[in-house]
Amino acid sequence: MATDWTRLRDQFPTLLQQVNGKPLVYLDSAATTQKPITVLESLRKFYVDDNANVHRGIHALSMRATDAYEAARQRAARFINAADPAEIIFTRGTTESINLVAASWCSANLKKGDVVLITEMEHHSNLVPWQLAVARSGATLKYVPVVGGDAEGGLDMDALDRLLTPEVKLFAFTHVSNTLGVVNPVAELCARAKKVGALTLVDAAQSIGHIPVDVGALGCDFLAFSGHKMAGPTGIGVLYGRKALLDAMPPWQAGGGMISMVDFFETSWKPSPERFEAGTPNVADAVALAVAMDFVDSVGREAIDAHDRALSAHAMDALADIPGIRILGPRRGQPRSGLVSFALKDAHAHDVVTFADQDGIALRGGHHCNQPLMKKLGLASTSRASFYLYNSKDEIDRLAASLRRIVKFFSGE
Amino acid sequence: MSDLTDLYQQVILDHNRRPRNRGKLPTANRVARGENPTCGDQCSVYVRLDGDRIAEITFDGSGCAISQASASLMTTQLKGRTAAEAEELFKTFHHIVTSGEAPEEISDIAAFAGVHAFPARIKCATLGWHAALNALHGDPAPVHTE
Numbered sequence: 001m002a003t004d005w006t007r008l009r010d011q012f013p014t015l016l017q018q019v020n021g022k023p024l025v026y027l028d029s030a031a032t033t034q035k036p037i038t039v040l041e042s043l044r045k046f047y048v049d050d051n052a053n054v055h056r057g058i059h060a061l062s063m064r065a066t067d068a069y070e071a072a073r074q075r076a077a078r079f080i081n082a083a084d085p086a087e088i089i090f091t092r093g094t095t096e097s098i099n100l101v102a103a104s105w106c107s108a109n110l111k112k113g114d115v116v117l118i119t120e121m122e123h124h125s126n127l128v129p130w131q132l133a134v135a136r137s138g139a140t141l142k143y144v145p146v147v148g149g150d151a152e153g154g155l156d157m158d159a160l161d162r163l164l165t166p167e168v169k170l171f172a173f174t175h176v177s178n179t180l181g182v183v184n185p186v187a188e189l190c191a192r193a194k195k196v197g198a199l200t201l202v203d204a205a206q207s208i209g210h211i212p213v214d215v216g217a218l219g220c221d222f223l224a225f226s227g228h229k230m231a232g233p234t235g236i237g238v239l240y241g242r243k244a245l246l247d248a249m250p251p252w253q254a255g256g257g258m259i260s261m262v263d264f265f266e267t268s269w270k271p272s273p274e275r276f277e278a279g280t281p282n283v284a285d286a287v288a289l290a291v292a293m294d295f296v297d298s299v300g301r302e303a304i305d306a307h308d309r310a311l312s313a314h315a316m317d318a319l320a321d322i323p324g325i326r327i328l329g330p331r332r333g334q335p336r337s338g339l340v341s342f343a344l345k346d347a348h349a350h351d352v353v354t355f356a357d358q359d360g361i362a363l364r365g366g367h368h369c370n371q372p373l374m375k376k377l378g379l380a381s382t383s384r385a386s387f388y389l390y391n392s393k394d395e396i397d398r399l400a401a402s403l404r405r406i407v408k409f410f411s412g413e
Numbered sequence: 414m415s416d417l418t419d420l421y422q423q424v425i426l427d428h429n430r431r432p433r434n435r436g437k438l439p440t441a442n443r444v445a446r447g448e449n450p451t452c453g454d455q456c457s458v459y460v461r462l463d464g465d466r467i468a469e470i471t472f473d474g475s476g477c478a479i480s481q482a483s484a485s486l487m488t489t490q491l492k493g494r495t496a497a498e499a500e501e502l503f504k505t506f507h508h509i510v511t512s513g514e515a516p517e518e519i520s521d522i523a524a525f526a527g528v529h530a531f532p533a534r535i536k537c538a539t540l541g542w543h544a545a546l547n548a549l550h551g552d553p554a555p556v557h558t559e
Contacts (some may be wrong), residue, residue, distance in 0.1 A: 020416075348477035350452055351421075354531060358417050366452050380453035380475050409421070410478065412430060 003303050009390040011036040022360025025395040030178050030206060030339050030386030031364055032228045035292070039232060042291040046284040054283055055257060069283045072290035073273070076238050079293045080223065081214040087246065089239040089273045090286050094205040095125040097224030097239035098172070100276060101201055102129035104252040105170075105222075105245070112138035115167040117198070119144040119155055119184075120376060121177040124369040126203045130172065144173070146180075150328050151377060154182045160192065168198040175213070176206035179370045179384070180329030181312065181336040183211075190219040199245070205229055209296055209388070210338060211305040215240055227285065231388075232292030236285035239276070246272035253278040304389050308338030311387040311396060315340045318400040323407050328382060339386035341368065344403070346411040349381040355409070356383075359402040361395075419527035420534070421478065428482035433489050438471040443551060447474075447544030449536055454480045458488075458544040465495045467549075472541055479525075479534050484541025486521055496549045503542050510538045 009015060012034045017024050026034060046068070052061035054069045070085070077085040091097045110116070116130045120143050134141045144160050147153025155173075164171070171193040176183050190200045201222040204213055209230025215223055222245075226237040241249075251258060251269055255278035260268040269275045296304070316332045319325055324345030330336045344352060349365030356363045364384045367374045374380065385399055438459035448455040454476030461469040470491050472484040487506075491499050506522050509515045513530065515523035528538045 348481075350454075350477035350534070350537065351479070354420070354534065355417060371453075374453070380455075409417075410426070410429075412426065 003299065003307070005307065005389065005392065008299060009392075011038070012390050013037060013040070015390055019360040019362070020358050025359075025361040025391075025398055027385040027387065027391065027395070027399060028362045028364050029388035029391075030229070030384065032234065033209065033231050033388050034390065035233065036231055036295050038295055039288050039292050042288040043233060043284055046287050051284070053280055065283055068287045069281065072286040075290035075293050079213075079297070080208075080238075080240055081216050082240055083216070084243050086272050087240055087243050089241070089246070089276045090281055091224075091237045091239050092235055092282070093226035093228070093237035094203060094224045095129075095226075097222075097237055098126055098201065098203065099129045100239055100252055101170075101222050101224075101241070102133040104249045104276070105199075106133040106137060106139075107252075108248075108250050110134070110137035110139045110169060113167060114139040114169045115142055115165070116140070117142050117144065117163055117168045117171045117193075119173045120146045120373050121151065121155070121180055121182060121370070122172070122174055123178055123203065123205070124371070125205075126172055126174060126201075127372070139169070140167075142168075146182075146373070146376075149377070150326065151180050151182070151373070152329060152331050152334070154180075154330070155184060155189075160189070164192055164196050164198065166196050168193070168196055170201060171198045172201040172203070174203040174206065176210070176337045177329065178206050178339070179341050179368045179373060179382070181339045181341070182329055183207075183335060183337050186218045186220065194219065206337065206339075209292075209304070210301065210308055212301045221245060227289040227292060230292055231295055232289040233285040236282050236289050238289075241272070243272060246276070249275075251275050251278070255279045257281070299389055307389055308387055309336065311391055311393065312336045312338050312340060314393045315385060315387075315396045315399070318396050319403065322400065322403050323411070325403075328377065328379075338388065339384060341382040341384035343379055343382045344407060344410075347406050347409075349383045351410065352383040352403070352406055355406045356399070356402050359398070359405075361399055361402055363399075416527075416530060420531055422524040422527060424486070424521060424524040425478060425482040428485040429478040432472075432481060432485040434471045434492075435485065436471055436473055438469055440469065441471075443548040445544045445547035447540045447547070449476070449480075449540060452476075452537075454537060454540055456480060456484050456541045456544050458484070458541060458548050460545070460548045462496070462549070465497075467491050467494055467496070467499065470545070472544075474541075476540070477534075477537050479528065479537040480540045483525060483538045484544075486524070487541050487545060490522060491545060499545065499549060503546060506542060507539065510535050 014034045050064045052065040054066040073085045076088045145156045199221040202220045204225040208225040223240040228234040258278045327342045353365035441459035443460040446457045456474035510528040
C-alpha cells in the first residue's frame, strides 16, 4: 500500500506554520527532526497522569512510571533487534553514549601501543571523546581517509585494510555521514574489524530514524543514537552494547540507582543497564522515545529510506545546474542518504541560510561539527539541506528557486 | 525581499565583491586575528601604527558577505585615525548594528544598520572591528565573537 506522505506531514504541528510570511520548509532534520503529535501527547500524558520517580517505588504512580520506563527499554531493544533489553542503556543522546564507552571501556581496556581507529567523516562527537581517551591511556588515534576532492568516494576501503592491524582495539565510525550523505557499509566494516579482534562502535545518529538498523545483522559491539533525530524528544538517547562487554565495564558516573551495596569505603555495582544509569533517569523522554519508535515503525523504515533517497535524488537533479555550486559526497546517481550539503562560489553559507530563511526555508550553514573534514576538503563551511518523511519534492523545488535567487543576488548578474 | 536588501545594502555587496585593503601588510607593526569558531569565519587585521595614528591598515580572511564587507569598509574608515578615534568609531558602529539607528553625520558604516534586524549576524559585522581593536591594544590573542 502506498504511503500517504501528506497525511503523515499533518501529524507534525510544528510544520503547520509560516516563517517570514511563507509556509515553513523545514530542511534541517539532520540537526533535529520535528515531532509527531503522538510523541508530544505522550510527554504531556506522562507528566499529567504517571509522573513519579522510578525503581524502589512501591506506590501506584512509581510502579506505573517504572513499568513505562522499562517497557521503553524493551521497545528500544526491539527497535534495533538487540537480544536483551539489558543491552539498552538510556543516555542523553548519541554524544553521551559515545562518551560513556570512551570513558568506561577505554579506561579499563586501552593502553599504550593500542590504536583507536575512526574515520575522517566523523562528527566531532565521535572524534573528540577518542582524542581524550587516547590522551589518557597513551594509545594512538588513527583515521580511515575519505576518497576524492569532494569525498565522493566514501571511505578508502584499501586504506582500511592497511590500518586494521592487531593493535586496533576499537573501530568507531558513523553509519551515515551528517555532512556527506555517505551511507557506510556497516556490516562489512564490522566484519573486517572483527578479523583483527577490534571491537566496533557505530554512530547511528543519522541512520536510526531513516533506515533499518539491526545490531545482530550489522555485527557491531556498540551502537549509539539520539531520540531527537528520529521524531522523538531531545535529551534522550541509547547506547547499545553487547551484554558481556557491558557487564565487564566499570561505571563512569556514580550515584543512586546503579549500586548493589554501598559500604563506607566500598561499593558494588549493579549489572547493566543500571550500572550506567546513575541518578534519576529521563523517564518522560524515554517513554516518549518508545512512542516515536512506534511512529517510525508504523511508517516503516524501508519506506522512509526510499522516500529519503527519492528526495535526495530529486535534490541532486534540481541543484545540479545552479551556477557555482559544489556538492559534497556521492555524485548524482550514486546512493545517498537524505541530505545534500553544498557550497556556492558567490555566496557564503551564512548568507545562504539568512537568505533562505527569508523564503521560509530552514537550512543549516557551518562546519556541521566536521571541522577536520571540511579543512581537508578546503572549505570553511557549507549549507546543508536534510530531509525526513514530511518533506516533499515541491519543497526541494522551492529550495532550488531560492538558491537561484541567492546566486543572482550575490554575483550581481 | 525588502528585509534582505536592508541587510545587504549595495555598499555591502560592493565591498564583498571588491574588498578594499585586502591582503597582508608587510610593514605592519600590529596584527590580530578574529575568529568565530561556530561558523568558521576568520579575519586578520594588519596595522602599521605611526605614533598613535593608523598609517596603514589591511585585512584578510574568509567568511560571509557581512563579515568581509564590514572588515573592508572598516579599513577605509580607520586609515589616518588615532587609536582613540578608532575606539569611538567602533562604539558608533556597534550602536548602529545593534539598534539600527545611525547618527546623521555617519555615512558609509550606516549601511550596516540593517544588521540589527538579524541578531544572529551582529557577530559577523563586528568580527573585523574586534580584531582591529585588539591589534591596536597590542593583544595578540585571537579574539572570538559568538
